[in-house]
Amino acid sequence: xxxxxxxxxxxxxxxxxxxxxxxxxxxxxxxxxxxxxxxxxxxxxxxxxxxxxxxxxxxxxxxxxxxxxxxxxxxxxxxxxxxxxxxxxxxxxxxxxxxxxxxxxxxxxxxxxxxxxxxxxxxxxxxxxxxxxxxxxxxxxxxxxxxxxxxxxxxxxxxxxxxxxxxxxxxxxxxxxxxxxxxxxxxxxxxxxxxxxxxxxxxxxx
Ligand code: MN
Numbered sequence: 040x041x042x043x044x045x046x047x048x049x050x051x052x053x054x055x056x057x058x059x060x061x062x063x064x065x066x067x068x069x070x071x072x073x074x075x076x077x078x079x080x081x082x083x084x085x086x087x088x089x090x091x092x093x094x095x096x097x098x099x100x101x102x103x104x105x106x107x108x109x110x111x112x113x114x115x116x117x118x119x120x121x122x123x124x125x126x127x128x129x130x131x132x133x134x135x136x137x138x139x140x141x142x143x144x145x146x147x148x149x150x151x152x153x154x155x156x157x158x159x160x161x162x163x164x165x166x167x168x169x170x171x172x173x174x175x176x177x178x179x180x181x182x183x184x185x186x187x188x189x190x191x192x193x194x195x196x197x198x199x200x201x202x203x204x205x206x207x208x209x210x211x212x213x214x215x216x217x218x219x220x221x222x223x224x225x226x227x228x229x230x231x232x233x234x235x236x237x238x239x240x241x242x243x244x245x
Contacts, residue, residue, distance in 0.1 A: 140235070175200060
């Protein structure tokens with residue numbers, strides 16, 4: 040059974056970049072709904088006791104042959120996993136720059152941290168409708184991608200280092216339709232120590 044991850048900080052801790060109101064709805068309503076629906080879908084299967092959304096997503100083809108149910112599971116397990124990653128990626132006040140080996144890898148791949156940020160923001164802006172922008176490891180290679188809905192990059196065999204939620208529920212109360220502004224402000228919250236740890240471990244574990 041999946042459970043709703045507790046936020047590692049207070050609801051108002053990410054202000055002014057993300058308001059308490061957004062955090063409350065996003066975590067208590069949206070994230071909770073993904074947990075509840077995923078649990079309902081898994082009920083009665085051999086997988087109902089499992090607690091790791093990433094493991095379940097990797098095993099998706101074994102859980103059910105029903106294509107409709109499979110898609111619903113991808114949506115909702117992804118919804119659980121993506122938000123777990125998202126909350127852990129942020130910290131009040133952030134940490135302004137990547138560190139260590141990750142910094143070197145970013146500079147090597149994108150030219151500079153600034154160039155990387157630009158590419159990431161472009162991916163987030165360019166994602167039509169709901170989805171996510173990601174920094175992933177594709178084998179050992181850094182890559183910026185976007186995905187639709189709640190698709191997690193693990194579905195393409197890619198490991199997440201960093202992800203930003205570009206669903207309207209993530210920013211509309213604070214930025215209305217200005218997704219580019221949200222993407223730009225969001226860097227102030229990123230905990231690069233966590234991202235560096237994921238890089239060392241070959242991707243986010245949950
Ligand atoms: Mn969301």
